[in-house]
Amino acid sequence: MKHFLNTQDWSRAELDAVLAEAARFKRRRLGDELKGRSIALVFFNASMRTRTSFELGAFQLGGHAIVLQPGKDAWPIEFDLGTVMEGETEEHIAEVARVLARYVDLIGVRAFPKFADWSVDREDRVLRSFARYATVPVINMETITHPCQELAHALALREHFGSDDLRGRKYVLTWTYHPKALNTAVANSALTIATRMGMDVTLLCPNEDYLLDERYLGWARDNVAESGGSFAVSHDIDSAYAGAHAVYAKSWGALPYFGAWEREKPMRDRYRHFIVDEAKMALTDGAVFSHCLPLRRNVKATDAVMDSPACIAVDEAENRLHVQKAVMAALVAQS
Amino acid sequence: MKHFLNTQDWSRAELDAVLAEAARFKRRRLGDELKGRSIALVFFNASMRTRTSFELGAFQLGGHAIVLQPGKDAWPIEFDLGTVMEGETEEHIAEVARVLARYVDLIGVRAFPKFADWSVDREDRVLRSFARYATVPVINMETITHPCQELAHALALREHFGSDDLRGRKYVLTWTYHPKALNTAVANSALTIATRMGMDVTLLCPNEDYLLDERYLGWARDNVAESGGSFAVSHDIDSAYAGAHAVYAKSWGALPYFGAWEREKPMRDRYRHFIVDEAKMALTDGAVFSHCLPLRRNVKATDAVMDSPACIAVDEAENRLHVQKAVMAALVAQS
Amino acid sequence: MKHFLNTQDWSRAELDAVLAEAARFKRRRLGDELKGRSIALVFFNASMRTRTSFELGAFQLGGHAIVLQPGKDAWPIEFDLGTVMEGETEEHIAEVARVLARYVDLIGVRAFPKFADWSVDREDRVLRSFARYATVPVINMETITHPCQELAHALALREHFGSDDLRGRKYVLTWTYHPKALNTAVANSALTIATRMGMDVTLLCPNEDYLLDERYLGWARDNVAESGGSFAVSHDIDSAYAGAHAVYAKSWGALPYFGAWEREKPMRDRYRHFIVDEAKMALTDGAVFSHCLPLRRNVKATDAVMDSPACIAVDEAENRLHVQKAVMAALVAQS
Missing domain, CATH: 3.40.50.1370 (Aspartate/ornithine carbamoyltransferase)
Known part of the structure; x- marks a missing residue:
């Protein structure tokens, strides 16, 4: 079964x-x-x-x-x-x-x-x-x-790109700031499904403390080996966004500080500029933007990004x- | 839409x-x-x-x-x-x-x-x-x-009077005591629908502090101008009940004290006698009684009124x- | 009606x-x-x-x-x-x-x-x-x-014994320890339905303080008079379990201490050994075991009893x- x-x-x-x-x-x-x-x-x-x-x-x-x-x-x-x-x-x-x-x-x-x-x-x-x-x-x-979110996300991407084949698309999974330390579930899942679909995936996060659990990094490496995509980690916003076709945002807590969030907080507070805004989106190749919701506006992404035609978060939620x-x-x- | x-x-x-x-x-x-x-x-x-x-x-x-x-x-x-x-x-x-x-x-x-x-x-x-x-x-x-309550109330009155035409009926919307300061929603709504239906409406409340928001008083005046009913405010219990065909009770907080209920409380406590009881109902022309529920018995209306055949609150709730x-x-x- | x-x-x-x-x-x-x-x-x-x-x-x-x-x-x-x-x-x-x-x-x-x-x-x-x-x-x-539980229990017993006639079966309703003083409802109900079905019922409890309310003891006596079963109270674990065909466990608070559980607690704590375990079940005539659930494992019954084929608690719950x-x-x- x-x-x-x-x-x-x-x-x-x-x-x-x-x-x-x-x-x-x-x-x-x-x-x-x-x-x-x-x-x-x-x-x-x-x-x-x-x-x-x-x-x-x-x-x-x-x-x-x-x-x-x-x-x-x-x-x-x-x-x-x-x-x-x-x-x-x-x-x-x-x-x-x-x-x-x-x-x-x-x-x-x-x-x-x-x-x-x-x-x-x-x-x-x-x-x-x-x-x-x-x-x-x-x-x-x-x-x-969050595998149900993965499927909804994949369907929204396929709809957006008008094709079931997502290979050759540059996909950025970006960490964003949030006042609380959140679950890594959706980040793990986005990484999993994007690599599974053979996309060229960049995991963008402030530093090595924000890397996801080795299990999911391993799945990502296995998936691209199988699917023909690629997987890289970056801490540089500009190069990560450059030429991207899809930007997916999520906030999560740094695993080395797990359960000790007060110690992480001063570090996290330095990375508020990871917010998805129009300037960053302008670096992309007309990328689509999405997020799993709920989303704190003007903290994770600006009103302008959320209300732009590039945002398919509501489509993803419907899916x-x-x-x-x-x-x-x-x-x-x-x- | x-x-x-x-x-x-x-x-x-x-x-x-x-x-x-x-x-x-x-x-x-x-x-x-x-x-x-x-x-x-x-x-x-x-x-x-x-x-x-x-x-x-x-x-x-x-x-x-x-x-x-x-x-x-x-x-x-x-x-x-x-x-x-x-x-x-x-x-x-x-x-x-x-x-x-x-x-x-x-x-x-x-x-x-x-x-x-x-x-x-x-x-x-x-x-x-x-x-x-x-x-x-x-x-x-x-x-x-509370427009859904309005429709349920109107249907119950039509059923009670055996007619879709409620014009010519004397309708009393009476403030009643309640230990807490409540929402004006049902009072606003009762006033709106009773005047819309062309009834002769009296808003009975202890004093001017208990008047409803000008928006709803305005709707009431507009409605009777259109429907041919009438609208008056009264602070006198006996004359308000005299000859009434329908009594609708509701408690609400006084808007000038909005959010400062402790200051209103001594005033409100002086008006416990606004309770709907048999003596007041005896002043009416065999009036029907209703309330939107929930109702605190023996505070807003007595057991005798609630359990009398004149009470259609349960019919209204069903509606x-x-x-x-x-x-x-x-x-x-x-x- | x-x-x-x-x-x-x-x-x-x-x-x-x-x-x-x-x-x-x-x-x-x-x-x-x-x-x-x-x-x-x-x-x-x-x-x-x-x-x-x-x-x-x-x-x-x-x-x-x-x-x-x-x-x-x-x-x-x-x-x-x-x-x-x-x-x-x-x-x-x-x-x-x-x-x-x-x-x-x-x-x-x-x-x-x-x-x-x-x-x-x-x-x-x-x-x-x-x-x-x-x-x-x-x-x-x-x-x-808890009459719905009674019916589910009776159906599970009928299924287990392969007969709608439960007469002649020895049935033990045993009190068990629980850190809190619980409702007597399921105990009252088990006693009621087992006697109604004509079983030979033993109510096993630590002492007279744990007797159920006289109303339900009376129902039990009335039922066996009508159904041909029998009803006895016992405070002796070994003789109560001996030869039993069905063991039903429940914890409840002692009525003389009702609402004063802190006073009961030292007494109750002396009876932790009423837990249903393999040693006690070995005294029976291959008895079936059940409980209404929820059940605290290793407090009311051991893992071994709960996971044994004799346990029909899940069947009863399904029923x-x-x-x-x-x-x-x-x-x-x-x-």
């Missing part, structure tokens, strides 16, 4: 089939691919787009989504094995996942890092525990990667609906 | 058509007017009736409602233009509204005043921002007016379902 | 019919028994299984569930009669129940004890107030009893879906 935990677990042919199905769903809103089926959307963190697009996608295909928020309107869950559960958790993931899997056909999980210890968070334990115990497919709704319908349909069809 | 922000924006013929459709929905529960369609219900404040009736109305017409609570289980939203978003807000209304409009066919918004500065709150910025950026119709689910189905159907049909 | 407040209010024939219908629903997921119908799920306390299974059950039968959380995303509710509502409550149950009953076809209520005064909590006032004022059937989603569909269908069919 296949889950959708990372695009890296799926073959390129499988991903292309999902993207093609998503494009069809974009033209034809309703279907019966999930008729009488259901998905549990388990949110350990807040959501607007993800929750709306999954709930709506299930409805439009004849199914039903149940939104659960453990520790908020459901019981707090234990993930460790063998624990004597005398603390705050009332229920073990073994029971939660097994019971949910009796009720529903799919389980979506959003679980951001705890931001205490990256060596723990990078194990993606909440997601992997659901996948381990559930007897139905599990979908990653953003943990330490979440279409790609998730395709993922759900594909996962249900395998059973 | 028409929104449903205020009844005052709709022609009398349009309102009558919606009320007629609502009466039909009351007799025929199910339909396909919203088949495969969806509405986002964006709640910045708590709700029981509004949420239930919209969610159910969408279902009964073949659609689906998504309930979103920004700042609670979704991101806090920025409404100012040009802000450098370094504070608490994570996302700008421009993106929220544009993205939601890609997902759904209708957007409902509940956003009560902030109660800090009436000159700000009276701009109804949250609602108007959604209407500005969304490319789908927006419905007011109560902000500084929320029917009128909102009619509003949703009308808004979707225009596209 | 029949509600589903307690199994004790329903005849054995009615319960058997519901269980038979539930077994059919288990084989056939979809139906139209609730087509166009709706249920309000009113949660005064958190839920995972109950909410998911009711919401999903309504969907699978063509209906729709509305989840309401009073005091959280709806208004706090007053239950006393004649109160001058100047405190925290904004709305009286009379209006809440009457209005909800205009919107929906069924109302489910979860309202745990307040844990201040058992003589108050044992009146089950929240549930009974809904049943008093609502003009549609009310379903107990766990208050001071919540099927029995609740049968209850909803039966209640709607009567109108």
Whole structure:
């Protein structure tokens, strides 16, 4: 049984089939691919787009989504094995996942890092525990990667460039400033999918402290070896933007300071100029701009960039609906 | 594209058509007017009736409602233009509204005043921002007016009097005591719809400090000039109730003390006797009584009044379902 | 009009019919028994299984569930009669129940004890107030009893034993340790249904302080007089487990210490050895084990017991879906 935990677990042919199905769903809103089926959307963190697009996608295909928020309107869950559960958790993931899997056909999980210890968070334990115990497919709704966003992004790029083949396009993934230290998930994911699609990818970040986890850098190197693209790291804004066809922005916390953000803050504050603005966009080869949203305007990108025709962030957000319908349909069809 | 922000924006013929459709929905529960369609219900404040009736109305017409609570289980939203978003807000209304409009066919918004500065709150910025950026119709689910309640109220009065023509009926909108200073929305709305329907309307309140905003007093004067009804303000309980055919109660905070409720409180506490009780109702011409709910019993109205046959508050609440189905159907049909 | 407040209010024939219908629903997921119908799920306390299974059950039968959380995303509710509502409550149950009953076809209520005064909590006032004022059937989603759990449990036992006739089976309801003093609802319910089904029931608890309320002990005695089973209380672990065919575990607070749990705690802490473990299960006649969930592993039962083939807790949890569909269908069919 296949889950959708990372695009890296799926073959390129499988991903292309999902993207093609998503494009069809974009033209034809309703279907019966999930008729009488259901998905549990388990949110350990807040959501607007993800929750709306999954709930709506299930409805439009004849199914039903149940939104659960453990520790908020459901019981707090234990993930460790063998624990004597005398603390705050009332229920073990073994029971939660097994019971949910009796009720529903799919389980979506959003679980951001705890931001205490990256060596723990990078194990993606909440997601992997659901996948381990559930007897139905599990979908990653953003943990330490965000594969649904990847597909929405890839579809938006294909639409923009008018081609399913993104090879030969220069793609810049740029770190941007944000007053808080954020999850690396979308950055990991952008790097993964852009290299997978064979683009010429530059990871632009202020310095080596902002490099992503070696796992994802490795995926990027593997992907370009396979796809024929290229991958480089840069700390120079001008050369990174020069000639770019696509600029994708994201803020994230520096992993060496993980969980000690007050120590990182003075360094981070020096890099406010990584904001995506018109001057930087003018260096590109008429690049398209996108961001996963939510986005703090005039902090990550200026109003002018956000409101320009080059910005496809809203298209990408819309595509979440279409790609998730395709993922759900594909996962249900395998059973 | 028409929104449903205020009844005052709709022609009398349009309102009558919606009320007629609502009466039909009351007799025929199910339909396909919203088949495969969806509405986002964006709640910045708590709700029981509004949420239930919209969610159910969408279902009964073949659609689906998504309930979103920004700042609670979704991101806090920025409404100012040009802000450098370094504070608490994570996302700008421009993106929220544009993205939601890609997902759904209708957007409902509940956003009560902030109660800090009436000159700000009276701009109804949250609602108007959604209407500005969304490319789908927006419905007011109560902000500084409550037009859905107006329609439910009008339908209940028509049912009670057995006629669509409410002219010649004496209508008293009475302020009542409540331990907290409340929103003027339902009072503004009751005044608006009762004058629109050509009734002889008395606004009964303790003193001039409790007058409603000049915008709504102006609408009332305009409406009676058009509809042939009448509008007067009174601070005398006995003469206001005398001969009334309909009594509608609501508590609200005095606008001159807006956001400084502790200063208003000693004044407000002197007017507890505005409670709707049997003695006052005995002064009327067998008047019907209603209230928008929720209602604090024995504070705003006595148990005896609430449990009497004259009370149609529950009928009015039921009508929320029917009128909102009619509003949703009308808004979707225009596209 | 029949509600589903307690199994004790329903005849054995009615319960058997519901269980038979539930077994059919288990084989056939979809139906139209609730087509166009709706249920309000009113949660005064958190839920995972109950909410998911009711919401999903309504969907699978063509209906729709509305989840309401009073005091959280709806208004706090007053239950006393004649109160001058100047405190925290904004709305009286009379209006809440009457209005909800205009919107929906069924109302489910979860309202745990307040844990201040058992003589108050044992009146089950929240549930009974809904049943008093609502003009549609009310379903107990766990208050001071948990009849939906009873049916799910009975169905799981019937499935396990391969027979609808559970007479002659030795059934042990054992108290277990938990760091907090919990509701007696599921214990009351297990006692009620096991005796109703004519089993030979032993209530195993540390001492007389842990006896259940006399109302439920009385139901147990009445039931075995009618059904031909037997009922005994024991404080001896070894003899209670000896020869058992079914072990059901639950933790609950000692009623004489109700609301004064700190005083109970030293006593309770002496009984951690009531945990269900392999040694105790070895004393039985190959007994099946179950629990209502959520369960704290290695506190109430060991990992070994939970992960053994004898554990049917997940089957029982699954059955919540099927029995609740049968209850909803039966209640709607009567109108």
